[in-house]
Amino acid sequence: MKFLSAIILLTVAVAMADKDEDDWNFYKFQFGRKHSPKEEANRKRHFLARQRAIEKHNSENKDWQMGHNKFSDLSDDEKVSLLGAKPAIRRERLISREVAVPVLDRALPASIDYRTNKCMQPVKDQGQCGSCWSFATIVPLEFNSCNKTGTAVALSEQMLVDCDTTNHGCNGGMYDAAWQFLQGKGGAMKSSSYAYTSGPSGTAGTTCKFDSTAVGAKVASFGWVTPYPNPTAIMTNLQSDGPLPAALMVLDSLYSYSTGVYSDAACPSDVNSVNHAVVIVGYGTTTATATVPATAYWIVRNSWSTGWGLSGYFMIKRGVNMCNIESWAAYVRVV
Numbered sequence: 001m002k003f004l005s006a007i008i009l010l011t012v013a014v015a016m017a018d019k020d021e022d023d024w025n026f027y028k029f030q031f032g033r034k035h036s037p038k039e040e041a042n043r044k045r046h047f048l049a050r051q052r053a054i055e056k057h058n059s060e061n062k063d064w065q066m067g068h069n070k071f072s073d074l075s076d077d078e079k080v081s082l083l084g085a086k087p088a089i090r091r092e093r094l095i096s097r098e099v100a101v102p103v104l105d106r107a108l109p110a111s112i113d114y115r116t117n118k119c120m121q122p123v124k125d126q127g128q129c130g131s132c133w134s135f136a137t138i139v140p141l142e143f144n145s146c147n148k149t150g151t152a153v154a155l156s157e158q159m160l161v162d163c164d165t166t167n168h169g170c171n172g173g174m175y176d177a178a179w180q181f182l183q184g185k186g187g188a189m190k191s192s193s194y195a196y197t198s199g200p201s202g203t204a205g206t207t208c209k210f211d212s213t214a215v216g217a218k219v220a221s222f223g224w225v226t227p228y229p230n231p232t233a234i235m236t237n238l239q240s241d242g243p244l245p246a247a248l249m250v251l252d253s254l255y256s257y258s259t260g261v262y263s264d265a266a267c268p269s270d271v272n273s274v275n276h277a278v279v280i281v282g283y284g285t286t287t288a289t290a291t292v293p294a295t296a297y298w299i300v301r302n303s304w305s306t307g308w309g310l311s312g313y314f315m316i317k318r319g320v321n322m323c324n325i326e327s328w329a330a331y332v333r334v335v
Ligand SMILES: *[C@@H]1O[C@H](CO)[C@@H](O)[C@H](O)[C@H]1NC(C)=O
Pocket: 147, 148, 238, 239, 240, 241, 242, 243
């Protein structure tokens, strides 16, 4: 009897190891991974830890699902370099620069979704560079410039990474300081004249190739969405000013987000706990099902490529300042 259970246990262990091996090989195939033998063991270890986390989460949580993506075999250090929000300028300093939030002249719609608006450029990929802030700076400028002129325009994140010494290139930054920088510089260049290369960190200012003849949009004014955190204020500004950058705290769970309305009870509530800049592009409410009640959500644009989440976007719980997403919303207007 003992012998038999030992055999069964061994068979299960071998089958699991086989499954792990198969899953890992499939992942490598799917994401085109070719590792040196030295790297292989580490990558596989990260992948299998992620695999267990995904299985556990998806069996327990019905609000949102995890799945594998290009981040599944990354180390913690590598994942940190995918962030980069640094709210270095205390928001109080900017209040004097704020223009009044417009009074609502129409009721708020039940939902807004700018994802498919013709003024929205394709989702980008910041790569292994803490430049999230530059993408969050640029998206609303592209949108608002296009909405004003009727012509789509793609603007340069790299210009900010290289030229904006009030921020820190691949080592992080914040969109309010970047708008201020662009105001002083004369505008944001078109990305056709200054393409994104990600680039080495710590070189801000030394590689700047600013060309005023290639400016594609100019900043007129900007400010924080106030009061904060306040979901109605964000919805109001979304309607009047288009997509709004926001900062949030990224916990490990978000890297594997696949679908559903994200939330993580482990997110801190301290307002300064943010590490990543994104753009709120809409809101809505899910339809209740037998197992999950209706949930209010924000639609948020990330800069981790279209291969991540919902074609580059994610939904996150609305109305509860989840991971501080409602504390740092800001708007910008173009000349
Ligand atoms: C876009 O432009 C239209 C037409 O001028 C205007 O009615 C609308 O409010 C603008 N949308 C945003 C979000 O600025």
